[in-house]
Amino acid sequence: MPLIALYPGSFDPITNGHLSIIERGLHVFDRLIIGMAHNTRKTTLFTEDERREMIRRSVGDDPRVEIASFEGLTIEYAAKRGAVGILRGLRAVADFDYELQMANMNRKLNPAIETLFMMSSDEYFFVSSQNVKEVAGLGGDVSKLVPGFVAQMLAARLGRKG
Ligand code: ADP
Numbered sequence: 001m002p003l004i005a006l007y008p009g010s011f012d013p014i015t016n017g018h019l020s021i022i023e024r025g026l027h028v029f030d031r032l033i034i035g036m037a038h039n040t041r042k043t044t045l046f047t048e049d050e051r052r053e054m055i056r057r058s059v060g061d062d063p064r065v066e067i068a069s070f071e072g073l074t075i076e077y078a079a080k081r082g083a084v085g086i087l088r089g090l091r092a093v094a095d096f097d098y099e100l101q102m103a104n105m106n107r108k109l110n111p112a113i114e115t116l117f118m119m120s121s122d123e124y125f126f127v128s129s130q131n132v133k134e135v136a137g138l139g140g141d142v143s144k145l146v147p148g149f150v151a152q153m154l155a156a157r158l159g160r161k162g
Helices: 016-028 048-059 074-080 094-109 129-137 148-158
Strands: 004-009 031-037 065-070 085-090 114-119
Touching: 004 016, 004 074, 016 031, 016 048, 016 085, 016 114, 031 048, 031 074, 048 065, 048 148, 074 085, 074 094, 085 094, 094 114, 129 148
Parallel strands: 004 031, 004 085, 031 065, 085 114
Antiparallel strands: none
8 A cells, every 4th residue: 555645735835845845755655645725814825726836847747746735624634535644844943833733633633644744955944935925025036945937926926026
């Protein structure tokens, strides 16, 4: 049986930090489902179709990677898809508290599915979708932090301000 993990997130947009986690995840799991979580509390800069397209172009046509979207509980979606693990990335210590709470809650909801944490390579340790959007919105160069076409889409969407 292939080992499947769900990698959930907003991916608004995908960054080199996410890609680093995906690459490492594929060293451990046979298949990854990149799950775009539909979160009613978050408004996204890019539509679901745009985010999907950016992820697909970034990972190429690797058959081990599926891109999906889901609503509701991450742990329920993971179980439904036959995942043995939920993959999450850790950046700064600031991620820890939130991730600890989520992982504990998910374990209570379904102890059969493990949450696994990976760290991105150190050059992308500080990269988040949020800070990439902020920098791009102010006209900064994010081309080393996201794939080239993502940088272009950011520039087109956010324009040059200031
Ligand atoms: P969310 O909206 O759930 O925070 P994101 O799309 O921002 O989702 O990120 C999805 C996952 O990828 C999270 O576990 C996040 O910590 C991780 N991640 C994002 N950027 C990085 C990075 N630069 N290094 C390591 N992990 C990262």
